Amino acid sequence: MEILDLAAEYDVPVLFHCTEDVKSAPLFMGFAAQNAPDTKMILAHMGGFFLTKDAINVCKQNRNIYLDTSEIPFVDAIREAAEVLGPERILFGSDLPTDNPQFEIEKIKAANLGKEAENLIFWQNIARLLKLDLEGADK
Secondary structure, three states, X not given: OHHHHHHHHHOOOEEEEOOOXXXXXXXXXXXXXXXXXXXXXXXEHHHOOOOHHHHHHHHHHOOOEXXXXXXXXXXXXXXXXXXXXXXXXXXXXOOOOOOOHHXXXXXXXXXXXXXXXXXXXXXXXXXXXXXXXXXXXXO
């Protein structure tokens, strides 16, 4: 909790490995988010293969949580997250060097969310979270 409080103080997001493992399960991350509501938390892998719905629900309940798409093979889960949460709460993740970045890109495109949502997911959301000045960046 001290690290989460420090991240809030510096206004930087914290990335968590979030899968089926008990210590990294979405519900456990939700507990941390509730106890550090000013900390922006990114749940990598959207809960893994079996807990994507939990990850989406935890994100829905905690406005300080964002989901990363790395290593989640289910295009439908990405589409559902975009529908339930809005594309503003989803971040592209490659999990490089483990995964092929082209596959990670293609599954976002396969969700058919539209160019505006893709731009949010691919770069605008993380740029906003990191407070990057990208004025004039290709849209």
